[in-house]
Amino acid sequence: MNNIRASFRIDRGGFRLEAVLTLPGRGVTALFGHSGSGKTTLLRAIAGLERAPGGFFSLGDTVWQDESRNIFVPTHQRALGYVFQEASLFEHLTVKGNLEFGLKRISEAERRFNLAEVADLLGIGSLFERRPASLSGGERQRAAIARALLTAPKLLLMDEPLAALDLKRKLEILPYLERLHDELSIPIIYVSHSPDEVARLADYLVLLDTGKVVASGLLTETLARADLPPTFADDAGVVLETVLSAHEEDHLSRLDFQGGSIYVGQRHEPLGRRLRCRIHARDVSLALARPHASSILNILAGKVTAVVPTNTLGHMLIQLYVGPTPILARITERSRRELNIQPGSQVWVQIKAVAMLT
Amino acid sequence: MVQPLQNAFEAMGNRPLEVAATLRAGPWDTFWSVVVPLARPGFLSGSILTFAHTVGEFGVVLMIGGNIPGQTRVVSVQIYDHVEALEYSQGHWLSACMLVFSFAALLTLYTFNPQTGRSREA
Numbered sequence: 001m002n003n004i005r006a007s008f009r010i011d012r013g014g015f016r017l018e019a020v021l022t023l024p025g026r027g028v029t030a031l032f033g034h035s036g037s038g039k040t041t042l043l044r045a046i047a048g049l050e051r052a053p054g055g056f057f058s059l060g061d062t063v064w065q066d067e068s069r070n071i072f073v074p075t076h077q078r079a080l081g082y083v084f085q086e087a088s089l090f091e092h093l094t095v096k097g098n099l100e101f102g103l104k105r106i107s108e109a110e111r112r113f114n115l116a117e118v119a120d121l122l123g124i125g126s127l128f129e130r131r132p133a134s135l136s137g138g139e140r141q142r143a144a145i146a147r148a149l150l151t152a153p154k155l156l157l158m159d160e161p162l163a164a165l166d167l168k169r170k171l172e173i174l175p176y177l178e179r180l181h182d183e184l185s186i187p188i189i190y191v192s193h194s195p196d197e198v199a200r201l202a203d204y205l206v207l208l209d210t211g212k213v214v215a216s217g218l219l220t221e222t223l224a225r226a227d228l229p230p231t232f233a234d235d236a237g238v239v240l241e242t243v244l245s246a247h248e249e250d251h252l253s254r255l256d257f258q259g260g261s262i263y264v265g266q267r268h269e270p271l272g273r274r275l276r277c278r279i280h281a282r283d284v285s286l287a288l289a290r291p292h293a294s295s296i297l298n299i300l301a302g303k304v305t306a307v308v309p310t311n312t313l314g315h316m317l318i319q320l321y322v323g324p325t326p327i328l329a330r331i332t333e334r335s336r337r338e339l340n341i342q343p344g345s346q347v348w349v350q351i352k353a354v355a356m357l358t
Numbered sequence: 359m360v361q362p363l364q365n366a367f368e369a370m371g372n373r374p375l376e377v378a379a380t381l382r383a384g385p386w387d388t389f390w391s392v393v394v395p396l397a398r399p400g401f402l403s404g405s406i407l408t409f410a411h412t413v414g415e416f417g418v419v420l421m422i423g424g425n426i427p428g429q430t431r432v433v434s435v436q437i438y439d440h441v442e443a444l445e446y447s448q449g450h451w452l453s454a455c456m457l458v459f460s461f462a463a464l465l466t467l468y469t470f471n472p473q474t475g476r477s478r479e480a
Binding site for chain 2 (some may be wrong): 091
């Protein structure tokens, strides 16, 4: 297997990072945590920008760091791409000069993309002769991503590439990041503190809190865990991987997932397309009897598996399963008491809103 | 010469070096292809300051070296000689020439280096 294995222990005065991880060698892994949780430090250790004593890192068969055998490959000899949080283009070069900087430092045989392909993928073909100072934040970040890709990395590391951008620029870049995910087979480790970005982009999720790994697992499974609510707080909710299965006449589309199906506003993708959507716990309500006079379209039968308090007083987080698929619901303690909802209860799940992520 | 360069390197920070490393540039490669071009304003203002300082240098030249009669002469020492010999008008002329020359030289340098003096974005 070409799994990624990492083990770092960094002690820096008041801050301590301890991470032992095995990550999938494909898809997007999100390192999620609040500021100060150590996610950037971990990413820098992976890149070799910080040398952790006793650290270990391997990507498939390639060992980049194994201090027990005194191996430490310096950053410039590692086949990785790194996208920094803020624009990091070289100001003394044009966009094209920046893109070629990494490209001309790898051998012909190593090259996987050419300039035109990558420029096309990230929509920066018209910016080649511009200076970084004259670009918008979004354009700079796209150029930085393109520059990293041109070094034919075997691992792409991204440190909150959207954090310094306003919402509009974020929405402008997200589709490009999704394309990276869909069209390239490079594993990506993506640092973020935004639940939305994680839900949209990640396949695998690592939760960090004050330097410790709190959880690590498939995104859909980890988000559905009821024992981690403080991490996401009001953003708790599950991500469903669905298949577009029908376009109906009244401008609705049906999405099937394991255990049921839901209706959403009309989609324009062809049938059979895999779509990802997110159901916030706050958009899910529960009923004991099947509601028959309700305007809510998406009503599913489920079975409660866990009831835990949230960090908002008087609110509970309910984990339930619709078939094999977990869903989270957030209800008040009073409703839970009046409906007597406990693990094992059979309930009707009403989904008020579904956020499409693709 | 050292101080403006040091300022330029400090303003640059570590980030460009790290970026270069992630783009496969080794330490020497990074020095020539990133550090030197980015520190260009520092090199230039360093040169200007050094030049301006040297044109007016007097004490060191007189005391330590460079004042071999008939072989090497420095304008400032020449002015000193004129004053010693009470040739005030020649001294004044020479001072004025020196002032005009320094001004013209600095003006040229600043004109052809628009980055100097402009505040650089971080």
